[in-house]
Amino acid sequence: MAKSAAAAEAAPETVGQAVIPLVNSLQDIIARLDGDAAAGLELPQVAAIGGQSSGKSSVLEALVGRDFLPRGPDICTRRPLVLQLVRHSAPEEWGEFLHAPGCRFHDFEQIKREIQLETDKEAGDNKGVSEKQIRLKIFSPNVLDITLVDLPGITRVPVGDQPSDIESRIRTMIMQYIKHPSCIILAVSPANADLANSDALQLARLADPDGSRTIGVITKLDIMDRGTDARNFLLGNVIPLKLGYVGLVNRSQEDINFNRSVKDALAFEEKFFSTLPAYHGLAHCCGVPQLAKKLNMILLKHITDMLPGLKTRINAQLVAVAKEHAVYGDTVESAAGQGVKLLNILRKYCEAFSSMVEGKNRISTDKLSGGARIHYIFQSIFVKSLEEVDPCKSITDEDIRTTIQNSGGPKGAMFLPEVPFEILVRKQIGRLLDPSLQCAQFIYDELIKISHGCLTSELQKFPILKKRMSEVVSSFLRDGLRPAETMITHIIEMEMDYINTSHPSFVGGTKVVELAKHEVLPPKTSASLSVHKDGTIVGSEIQLTGERGQKSRAVFAIDANRRATSDQGDMDAGTSLTGGSQMGNSQLSGSPSSKLHTIIQLKEPPITLKPSETEQDAMEVAIVKLLIKSYYDVVRKSIEDAIPKAVMHFLVNHTKRDLHNFLIRKLYRENLLNELMRETDEVLIRRQRIQETLEVLEQAHRTLEEFPLEAEKIEKGYDLAGHATGLPKIHGLSEDSPNGIYTSSPNRYGVHKTSHLVI
Ligand SMILES: Nc1nc2c(ncn2[C@@H]2O[C@H](COP(=O)(O)OP(=O)(O)OP(=O)(O)O)[C@@H](O)[C@H]2O)c(=O)[nH]1
Secondary structure (H helix, E strand, O other), X not given: OOHHHHHHHHHHHHHHHHHHHHHHHHHHXXXXXXXXXXXXXXXXXXXXXXXXXXXXXXXXXHHHOOOOOOOOOOOOOOOOEEEEXXXXXXXXXXXXXXXXXXXXXXXXXXXXXXXXXXXXXXXXXXXXXXXXXXXXXXXXXXXXXXXXXXXXXXXXXXXXOOXXXXXXXXXXXXXXXXXXXXXXXXXXXXXXXXXXXXXXXXXXXXXXXXXXXXXXXXXXHHHOOOOOOOHXXXXXXXXXXXXXXXXXXXXXXXXXXXXXXXXXXXXXXXXXXXXXXXXXXXXXXEOHHHHHHHHHHHHHHHHHHHHHHHHHHHHHHHHHHHHHHHHHXXXXXXXXXXXXXXXXXXXXXXHHXXXXXXXXXXXXXXXXXXXXXXXXXXXXXXXXHHHHOOXXXXXXXXXXXXXXXXXXXXXXXXXXXXXXXXXXXXXXXXXXXXXXXXXXXXXXXXXXXHHHHOOOHHHHHOHHHHHHHHHHHHHHHHHHHHHHHHHHHHHHHHHHHOOOOOOOOOOOHHHHHHHHHHHHOOOOOOOOEEXXXXXXXXXXXXXXXXXXXXXXXXXXXXXXXXXXXXXXXXXXXXXXXXXXXXXXXXXXXXXXXXXXXXXXXXXOOOOOOEEOOOHHHHHXXXXXXXXXXXXXXXXXXXXXXXXXXXXXXXXXXXXXXXXXHHHHHHHOOHHHHHXXXXXXXXXXXXXXXXXXXXXXXXXXXXXXXXXXXXXXXXXXXXXXOOOXXXXXXXXXXXXXXXOOOOOOOOOOOOHHHHOOOOO
């Protein structure tokens, strides 16, 4: 093809030509991102795999067109070498290692030595192998932008410092590279070995079963057994490969020893294929230039396919990092600016607090949060546990009897007194104090939790402020808890102080006597009665309702001659008969006239006395119990209502109303501002890092946007199958760059004119 014709063809190729530099620039960008940011951003690479000394490094070197990789009959590649070729316009060429940034190696022999040194550094000097990469960039006006990876060769027998499982280790390492769908595999097999059993092809098939990204490379065609050739193999007749094979003749060890130039080697290769009849008509799959051409086409197709996904990923990362960046924002220098910022933070905090309590913030779907938890504590914990309490559970019948008698004093009780009932019910009301205080404590704990949840991400920047805010809010909540607790104590004390037996829901008077009769007396009447929660007495024969204004007293005469058992000295002092009751029950034996004769000795009263038990007693006990139950229900309802109100008023709503002012009063002070709004070094470093990451991602985003990718346009010029469109259009290849890499090489087979790629 004439030069002018090539130039004419170059025009529609510019879109495609732009893609490879894009990939390389993205690779640069991604290399600057940390692990997390770069995750999932695999870019196409070309990896050379194969058995040891199969010629992998030689193939890559030939593609680069320069002599710079350690090669030899022994194991040479012992660490993965990631080789990024960068085409630039300046005439000079140099290499740069990632481990020595900014250090340019103009001498390619020195690059080779640096690779060897770096290999030894990591893998020792006795044939050891390491999976740690060496990253090298070659800048040159004569290369195509492409990334190549030279991998250690598959070996079977461990030598030197190699571990016994060297084979599986190397296979695993190779798989790490070639398993990625974005990796293009150069499966290198030497022609002087059994091609059908090629390690490279076997491994490639594992990673790429449908062969859509594997190119078979057959080296050492020049040293095959006399009388044999690789024609059938190259044509894919032995092991078919979708992308086909390329046969190569690289420099032999002797050529290397005699410093034979790349140029001479290429000329030799060209001569080899043109003179050997076995390879006649196979120009499209013979020689380094054909390999470069094939590679570029595949690479382009590959890049085109994966770019939309890459764009999406970079955009997603950009959004995430931009969000984090917004949190860190810019440093605020002026005092006024800091003040505004602080006020903003405090306002947002209090708004978040109110929203959480009111349930207006992000609603969690898997667990109760914020205000809903407060409601739960009131209704499902506090109210429920009060409902479950049996008000008479802790009062024994004996306690009741003793209290009744004690309240009668020396006279004994004439009527059923309300005093014992009041004493006992007051005691029971007192028991409501603890759960009520506990309920307030629970709500306080919830508010503390909510307060932690409101610390906005913006506060990450100001750890001192965050800590101070936490302290101030805690002290505010503590201060709010105290009046709530005082109120609760008052509510309970009020209930204990005045037993309102006139309460409409309280069941007393004759009704309760009726009920008690039913409970205690033998079942003459079979009607069973009970007190409903609303104070209604329900029975099959009688139904009575609570009666306003009717007192519960004086309904039942009590036997004044009640006797106390006097010989129970071991009873609980708290429920034993005391004072007048003890006197009233003392036992007299004999009349005054008996004094004249023998002295009648009274038995000493024991320390503790217990009342006796009669049917009447049982009746009284039942009545008192019913009264307690009924009144306790009245009080319970009022407590269940009043306690949540007190807690809401003094603690929850008080916080919603006044926390903002309190925070401003405590924290918005000129002398505190500098301290509170100080960012830690950690924050400063983090901001810097995020800033950098953001810039990198923005650059990646711009880079992608600047390349309007129209896959169709690119693919129009390339036909990987090579059948329909005939001449494949190769970027970077011209009459002056027949090997596709080194543009100063001479023209060779005129593949542009004739070749149809058979893949
Ligand atoms: N005659 C001839 N020798 C070759 C050819 N390709 C490679 N060699 C020689 O084979 C030996 C091994 O080549 P390398 O390129 O180092 O092979 P490798 O696969 O990279 O080796 P390791 O990285 O050590 O596994 C060297 O001495 C090369 O000169 C070829 O096409 N013909």
